Amino acid sequence: MNLIERRKRLLGRHVTTFYDDPFAPVRGEGVWLFDADGRRYLDCYNNVPHVGHCHPRVVDAIARQAATLNVHTRYVHDGVVEYGERLTAKFGHGLASLIMVNSGSEANDVALRMAQAVTGKTGIIGTDNTYHGNTAAVSQLNATKVPVGGYGDHVRQVPAPDNLHPVGGSRAEQAEAFCAGIETAIAELEASGHGVGALIICPYFANEGFPTLERGFLDRAIAAVRKAGGLIISDEVQPGFGRLGSHWWGHERLDFAPDIVTLGKPMANGHPVAAVVTRPEVLEAFQDVFKYFNTFGGNPVSAAAAMATLEVIEDEKLVKNARDVGAYALEQLQGLSGKYDVIADVRGAGLFFGVELMQGDEPASDLALRMVNEMRQRGVLLSTVGRFDNALKIRPPCVFSRQNTDLLVSVMDDAFAAVLK
Known part of the structure; x- marks a missing residue:
């Protein structure tokens, strides 16, 4: 019996795993999480490690x-x-x-x-x-x-x-x-x-x-x-x-x-x-x-x-960092909105922001879920939020940088191209 099956048996089959391919990190450092194979993932979701994993x-x-x-x-x-x-x-x-x-x-x-x-x-x-x-x-x-x-x-x-x-x-x-x-x-x-x-x-x-x-x-x-x-x-x-x-x-x-x-x-x-x-x-x-x-x-x-x-x-002046990097992130994400019609709104404050997706007049909930899973496969972790779970929720540790933002936006661009083709 593998770890996922053991987990379901012990904790219940409805316990949250976030992704279609459940993620099992073994180590964290700053804005990064690492799996057992040493691959690193940019953590754009976890607000618990506010000052970075394992500070x-x-x-x-x-x-x-x-x-x-x-x-x-x-x-x-x-x-x-x-x-x-x-x-x-x-x-x-x-x-x-x-x-x-x-x-x-x-x-x-x-x-x-x-x-x-x-x-x-x-x-x-x-x-x-x-x-x-x-x-x-x-x-x-x-x-x-x-x-x-x-x-x-x-x-x-x-x-x-x-x-x-x-x-x-x-x-x-x-x-x-x-x-x-x-x-x-x-x-x-x-x-x-x-x-x-x-x-x-x-x-x-x-x-x-x-x-x-x-x-x-x-x-x-x-x-x-x-x-x-x-x-x-x-x-x-x-x-x-x-x-x-x-x-x-x-x-x-x-x-x-x-x-x-x-x-x-x-x-x-x-x-x-x-x-x-x-x-x-x-x-x-x-x-x-x-x-x-x-x-x-x-x-x-x-x-x-x-x-x-x-x-x-x-x-480490993390409140100021949240303000400055967050403003930069919103600006970069807004640049994607002209490229993909499904992006209906980009909004947020500090290091708590997101992208709401619509297909016509309907919330694009399925697309948002596909995006979350696609980005997980590409090494970026985020989630969904909202009444219809059609908004990508981005809430990284507050040590997030402009360089991290550039990676997030680049991967999101590629993920949109992949799921919309």
Whole structure:
């Protein structure tokens, strides 16, 4: 029995493998992954190794701390305090307290409970094409699979913004139409007795296909939620830590003030670390209502990994790199749009961008999947995203360079030529 069959037998046949020919890397370095034959692949997808695969400073920090001490957080250790102070200094809006956890799913689960504790209300609003994790609570928000028994009566999903199919029929009307969806959800939750506990949103609308939105896009929707007594949760698991180039956090880019921010994937460059950042009074209310303890959240090794990652982002100026290389990448990819009619839109921010494909008036979902597999065979790894999975999703480590971009665009050009012939 080969590795793939053993994997299916052990983990289940539906476990994701991304490609028709599953990829099995054995080593990583910077923006590269290597297979057992030594062939290297340009990683244009993984945002977990935010500062590059196996960054030596992060590896060294983990090894040194693991060789010294690792305990749970009921013992006092300066590592988590020092890291938390450095991290929260990156936030405004009074977001000066945090809880350390192990994954974005846990972070969002805790954030929802914080909103319940503060408001006394259970209603949650998200979009109709989102993902916020896999705990029982946050799986109620996921658009791809309906929970057993259907969505809870306390959950409302509003139409997500979109570039090619904007809510309200036009890009100019989209913010107002999105707000109207929020207001409808608020009215329904209040009529049902749940009330509005929180609006949870990715400020980049990453899983929705990262539409191009102006600063202030959410202002009216947020005002409506706050008027109803709800809190605003900004899920920064994908856009956070400078990936968007212009700011450290996605909510800064859209110019709104969240009550709670959730962090995860890239926080410690692959070590399982996540956090919930909020105002002190929100944390206090949560701790008054819920007895919460996390064995591994904020342990010394995790704190060391996260601190090293934060320092690398600062020292290597990776936010600026994301801005500069991302702008160059968009320019180069836009050059392909005149060559291939199937490219309907090229968009993004920093090192989080993509190419949406259409065939006539129909989303080119099958073509996008063929492109992903063709590029994998040619040594470039990416994926798809969006309501119809018809957009190529490009989200590389933040050490990505112009040279890497040139390779990406060259391979994409060749892949389009191959799949369209």
